[in-house]
Amino acid sequence: MKSFSSKNQRAIVAIVTNDYFHQAMVLGRSIKCFEPESDFIVFVVGYDEEDLDYQNADFTVLDAKILNPKEWRRFVFQYDGLQASCALKPLAMLHLLTEYEKAIYLDADMKLFGPLEQGWKELGEADLSLTPHSYLPIKDDEFAPARVTMRLAGIFNAGYIGVSESGSSFLKWWWEQTNYNCVAAHCRGVFLDQIYLNEASYMVQRLAILKDHSYNVACWNLHERGLKKTCSKKFPYLVNEKPLICFHFSSYADLIKVRPPPCGKEIFYDLYRKYNKETLLEKRKLLSSEKQYPFNYFSDGAMISVSWREYMRRGIPELENVKDPFSLNDFTREMIEAVMMRRPGTYQPKTERENFFMLPSLVPSEEAS
Numbered sequence: 001m002k003s004f005s006s007k008n009q010r011a012i013v014a015i016v017t018n019d020y021f022h023q024a025m026v027l028g029r030s031i032k033c034f035e036p037e038s039d040f041i042v043f044v045v046g047y048d049e050e051d052l053d054y055q056n057a058d059f060t061v062l063d064a065k066i067l068n069p070k071e072w073r074r075f076v077f078q079y080d081g082l083q084a085s086c087a088l089k090p091l092a093m094l095h096l097l098t099e100y101e102k103a104i105y106l107d108a109d110m111k112l113f114g115p116l117e118q119g120w121k122e123l124g125e126a127d128l129s130l131t132p133h134s135y136l137p138i139k140d141d142e143f144a145p146a147r148v149t150m151r152l153a154g155i156f157n158a159g160y161i162g163v164s165e166s167g168s169s170f171l172k173w174w175w176e177q178t179n180y181n182c183v184a185a186h187c188r189g190v191f192l193d194q195i196y197l198n199e200a201s202y203m204v205q206r207l208a209i210l211k212d213h214s215y216n217v218a219c220w221n222l223h224e225r226g227l228k229k230t231c232s233k234k235f236p237y238l239v240n241e242k243p244l245i246c247f248h249f250s251s252y253a254d255l256i257k258v259r260p261p262p263c264g265k266e267i268f269y270d271l272y273r274k275y276n277k278e279t280l281l282e283k284r285k286l287l288s289s290e291k292q293y294p295f296n297y298f299s300d301g302a303m304i305s306v307s308w309r310e311y312m313r314r315g316i317p318e319l320e321n322v323k324d325p326f327s328l329n330d331f332t333r334e335m336i337e338a339v340m341m342r343r344p345g346t347y348q349p350k351t352e353r354e355n356f357f358m359l360p361s362l363v364p365s366e367e368a369s
Contacts, residue, residue: 018046126208129162
């Protein structure tokens with residue numbers, strides 16, 4: 001594992017759960033190729049200091065716990081792995097800005113195909129740099145996400161975020177939102193960490209909207225991104241006649257199963273299949289290839305249900321003074337469940353923690369199985 005450099009001017013950061021570390025390895029290799037002057041730091045949710053895979057990585061791997069040490073057990077109990085990774089983004093970037101002048105966050109399921117020159121250039125004069133999901137309205141077809149789905153997802157995609165030191169105030173506000181309210185509740189206008197980026201349009205004085213079609217190319221913007229394969233080893237793909245810089249492979253596991261690919265999307269599918277092969281190969285190379293996310297179960301092996309995560313997130317009084325919610329025994333859990341069954345599904349003891357949906361009905365015997 002590379003040591004943490006505090007002298008470089010810029011860094012790239014990603015957050016993964018331990019069972020998706022192979023994606024960070026693929027991203028890291030592309031960063032080493034195209035951004036050799038940038039430090040790459042990966043925060044792992046579910047980090048194990050004895051895991052040799054982290055020690056053998058040629059980039060810096062850190063325990064995500066250092067981002068929120070005092071409330072870590074509460075935090076990872078109230079969120080599943082995806083929610084926790086998304087919620088920690090502002091803290092990860094704030095952490096890096098104590099050592100670096102500029103930082104770019106990339107989702108772990110992304111890969112670089114070229115240097116981030118334009119991204120770094122934007123941050124020379126901006127507090128925050130974001131990429132919209134698309135620059136043109138999405139067309140309804142059998143491949144693209146529905147237009148209403150993308151409206152609910154927010155203006156900007158949270159897979160690419162650039163920030164300079166002067167953008168810290170927005171990151172602090174963003175963390176205030178994601179600390180307790182990083183859930184997917186489209187019916188209430190919330191989608192994880194991403195929806196809050198809408199507010200940057202008026203909160204950030206120097207906001208740069210990265211209007212470069214070669215960045216953050218994904219399934220939701222292919223209607224405006226003409227992908228073309230070339231014979232060049234340096235730039236094997238073009239987007240609207242410009243070299244592809246950054247591709248976002250979100251939802252690839254489902255999309256590559258579609259046969260045959262929609263007309264005109266063959267190159268896109270070729271990219272997805274190559275990425276799938278690359279990540280599977282990287283996973284097999286790991287010394288611990290079957291990593292299990294450690295925060296899905298109570299200490300006695302019972303699975304933590306959505307209801308229990310909501311109990312903690314909403315801050316019910318019965319959990320107020322519990323130091324380690326994972327250690328709650330079966331008897332105590334049944335007592336709390338009985339109390340909660342007598343309360344309305346909209347029960348909200350702490351008003352700053354939004355009530356986005358009705359609590360699911362509890363069936364303890366099935367949830368524990």
